[in-house]
Amino acid sequence: LPELPEVETIRRDLEIALVGRDILGVEVFFAGSVACPSSEIFATGLVGRRFTGAGRRGKYLLLYLDDHSVLVVHLRMTGRLLLFTEKPCLDKHSHLLFKLSGQATLLYHDVRKFGRFWWLPAQQLEQIKGLAALGPEPLSPAFHFPYLDREAEKRTVTVKALLLDQTFLAGLGNIYTDEILFACGILPGRSARSLSRTERRALFDAIRHVLQEALAWRGTTLSDYRDASGETGLFQNRLNVYGRHKQECPRCSQAVCRSVVAGRGTHYCSHCQH
């Protein structure tokens, strides 16, 4: 499911494709995809609005409109936002359709139907609880080593659980936490508090490095993720441990291990990580 690098890749594509386009019509095929307002108000009220920008917080996409309102999207597991400049092919998983100026169409496609849209005035974004509670962005100056050091000291949870906690840090999920912990040589089941200062420093650097690499490769596609053009990411070819149970560790050639940590299937090398 999409994590920070995938959502950021979609954001960058949509910013280029959407800004300046007007919404000419909205069709709601599955009302459950709209969390607020009602699907009727959503479908009628958005008509005539123009996209002015695209932002992101954690795994939330923020599409800014010309009346200071924001269309917020969380793709959850299988949501895809696809931009077409020709007539799109709809299927039973097509839940929302936005007809745009310049013959374009923005289609929301979601097999599992867990993704959600909110349309709110910009000053009311904190009504979305998950958005309001997010910790700092890992690639922003708000995330710095003293913050990680202080939070790690306070927490009794495993380091994997800490990284997955969106109130600690926004945007990480199961794939990148495993890759980050491999990159800095720390076992996912260690308690966050047990990390030495050197290990905390290595963790901090790995978080930023792995995310930047994944962004450069336009994210990871294991099954569902597609960018706004319907293309896969490329980082899946560069994963070291995630999804590679029993395959060779690229560093030491021992078999990659898998166990459950923080309630999630977790991949690591018992030789390279301590």
Ligand SMILES: [Zn+2]
């Ligand atoms: Zn290894």
